Amino acid sequence: MSSKKRLLIVAHAPSPNTLKLRNATEKGARNPDIEAVEVVVKAPLDAGPEDILACDAIILGTTENLGYMSGALKDFFDRSYYPCLEKTQGLPFAYYIRAGHDGTGTRRAIDSITTGLRWKRIQEPLLCRGDYRDEFEQQCEELGMYVAASLDAGLI
Template identity: 70%
Template sequence: MKQLLLVAHAPSENTRLMAEATLKGARHPDIDAVQCRWIEPLKATPEDVLGCDAIILGTTENLGYMSGALKDFFDRCYYPCLEAKQGLPCALYVRAGHDGTGTCRAVETICTGLRWHWIQPPLVCKGDWQEEFLQQCEGLGMTMAAGLDMGIY
């Protein structure tokens, strides 16, 4: 069974719904060989990353940057995972009040340093809240899990 890890900061009801939508997509009934679990960034450990086959990162845009919680996750997990997880399939969604540019750039820079492999460009859910964000997150989770299930990643 392949392991998909969701490391997502969800400080509000809407961001919690986004994480749950991502899980829903990853747990689609047609996807048989993938287990997905969500861990908050402050609770995620290097061992969680070392034990996964792919990772989805979720963050809010905070002052044009990723959340402090996701930054803390990277600070603790970067070096323990650097050599062992090269090529890890990854994806990102951002709940952005503005444009998400700085947030994406920061996360992409760290993931590039880790030598992780992007499965698609970041999903940036920007502006006022839209129910469509949930469908987009569900699609992201399904895409990642289906790719793992079919052996694409």
């Protein structure tokens, strides 16, 4: 039996730029100084309640689509909500939004669902707003490293 904690990254990456963000998040989480964390990365349509039940923390990533989270992430929540509702209370999570505009509707939707699940947000959402900038990748890498290092150190 492994003593490693499991960090699940569920991120929608429909474009080359959003794939860079997901990869940067994974890179940060797999920092070589972080030893006791297993990182699992899945697209929302490939992830489900069994993945949530098996993890110790989760990072969500989504695009802003028409002022809302991606349909793929919404589908992930739709399939996972009730199977996880009473079993994952207090699950540490963080998320990023690739927002062409302001990300407000997307943030509101994710916060509403995760509040219902009683998950514990461990930092403010990362909003990558406006035209794509390379600094978004660094921010996502830092997010992944922060969450994985916090798991590794037993802080979450």
